[in-house]
Amino acid sequence: MNRLPQDLVSKILTKLPVKELSKCKSICKSWLDLITNPYFITNYYIIYNIKQEHLFVIRRPFLCGLKTYISILSWNLNVRSGSDYLASELLNPPYEYNSDHKYWTEIMGPCNGIYFLEGNPNVLMNPSLREFMVLCQSHFTLPNGFYSFTEYYGFGYDSKSDDYKVVVLKDLWLKENDERENGYWNCELYSFNSNSWRKIDVEKLPLPFDIYGSSRIYTFVKNCYHWWGFVDSNIGDVVLAFNMVDEMFRKIKVPKIEYLNRSSEFECECFKTLVPFDECDTIGVIVYPVRGLEKWFDVWVMKDYWDEGSWIKLYSVGPVPVIYKLVGFYGSNRFLWKGSNERLVLYEGENDNIRYLQVYGKYDSIRAARYMESLVSLQRGNESSRRCFSCSLVPDPLLNPGE
Numbered sequence: 001m002n003r004l005p006q007d008l009v010s011k012i013l014t015k016l017p018v019k020e021l022s023k024c025k026s027i028c029k030s031w032l033d034l035i036t037n038p039y040f041i042t043n044y045y046i047i048y049n050i051k052q053e054h055l056f057v058i059r060r061p062f063l064c065g066l067k068t069y070i071s072i073l074s075w076n077l078n079v080r081s082g083s084d085y086l087a088s089e090l091l092n093p094p095y096e097y098n099s100d101h102k103y104w105t106e107i108m109g110p111c112n113g114i115y116f117l118e119g120n121p122n123v124l125m126n127p128s129l130r131e132f133m134v135l136c137q138s139h140f141t142l143p144n145g146f147y148s149f150t151e152y153y154g155f156g157y158d159s160k161s162d163d164y165k166v167v168v169l170k171d172l173w174l175k176e177n178d179e180r181e182n183g184y185w186n187c188e189l190y191s192f193n194s195n196s197w198r199k200i201d202v203e204k205l206p207l208p209f210d211i212y213g214s215s216r217i218y219t220f221v222k223n224c225y226h227w228w229g230f231v232d233s234n235i236g237d238v239v240l241a242f243n244m245v246d247e248m249f250r251k252i253k254v255p256k257i258e259y260l261n262r263s264s265e266f267e268c269e270c271f272k273t274l275v276p277f278d279e280c281d282t283i284g285v286i287v288y289p290v291r292g293l294e295k296w297f298d299v300w301v302m303k304d305y306w307d308e309g310s311w312i313k314l315y316s317v318g319p320v321p322v323i324y325k326l327v328g329f330y331g332s333n334r335f336l337w338k339g340s341n342e343r344l345v346l347y348e349g350e351n352d353n354i355r356y357l358q359v360y361g362k363y364d365s366i367r368a369a370r371y372m373e374s375l376v377s378l379q380r381g382n383e384s385s386r387r388c389f390s391c392s393l394v395p396d397p398l399l400n401p402g403e
Helices: 006-013 018-024 029-035 038-051
Strands: 054-059 069-075 082-084 086-092 103-111 114-120 123-126 131-134 146-158 163-174 179-191 196-199 224-230 237-243 249-253 270-277 282-289 294-302 311-321 323-330 334-339 343-348 353-360 367-370 387-390 392-395
Touching: 006 029, 006 038, 018 029, 029 038, 054 103, 054 343, 054 353, 069 353, 086 353, 103 146, 103 367, 114 146, 146 179, 146 224, 224 249, 224 270, 270 323, 282 323
Parallel strands: 082 353, 323 367
Antiparallel strands: 054 069, 054 367, 069 086, 086 392, 103 114, 114 123, 123 131, 131 387, 146 163, 163 179, 179 196, 224 237, 237 249, 270 282, 282 294, 294 311, 323 334, 334 343, 343 353
């Protein structure tokens, strides 16, 4: 092995999953130095995941209780459609966070293989390394006389300071009359490096705007996290972007995007969900009707991220039968839906292939994102303020291949 060129050893090791690479660190010092080298860590994330097809999923499988299952799913790539056999492994959080009172409702990521889970508590995870870190609580209070009804989170990476950040926008309502004061927001930012929260000056917000709660798919592109928003009947829809590097907000104009009923050619009630286009390094919007057992999905994209005039309708897919709600999207044509029976469905638009994955989530709890193997660790130094734990990995007892 000592005679092998270093670049050849590197190419061989990038083909191994993180679990095996962790063992390889103990082989010799040169391998340890190679695997922990920042260049190898970055290169590994790009190369290893090119041909991998796995999902990172959260769900509440039971009718009672809030307990959330966190799992990694894989399937038989040789089966082209129908009900695919799944391999599913559960990531069990530490005991104190593995109860009906601890739960998660949204996935954000992957961002260099790191995921943010919104819930009680908010956490960062690297499932490849089985790392689970609880975010500290913000000590800020809302302005006197106000309460917050909804919180809108964003998660991303600051490449300039090598920092992972979580931003949260809170809409403020007057306690006196239960009315929302137009354009009134509170904004806070969590830094992984400092393990602390701080206020973001609300004067940086490009008011006015509102945020649509239906836009819940992780959309981090060009150093920016994005939310689908609305201004008023005159201006219409916008995209609100927050840059994780310079910590500035920006409003991105979008054209009038409506959904036309395929049979009547009239506009109908629709969902508009903001999504990332990983292969194009830009953002898009998926538009589909709220009602109906068969749906068409119109896919719009901003071809040039910096050009607000470059929005085009890229393609449409459908009709797709008995599909209810979009819960994930990755690449440029892989859709993750929640079926009418609350089963997770993967639709591959390129070859019109539907995979009915045997995973279920009650009460609209199922969320899914692409799973990416990563060597980026959440453990930095010996800082006692970080609550970073190890997760155990066990087979999914609820998966029933014969169902």
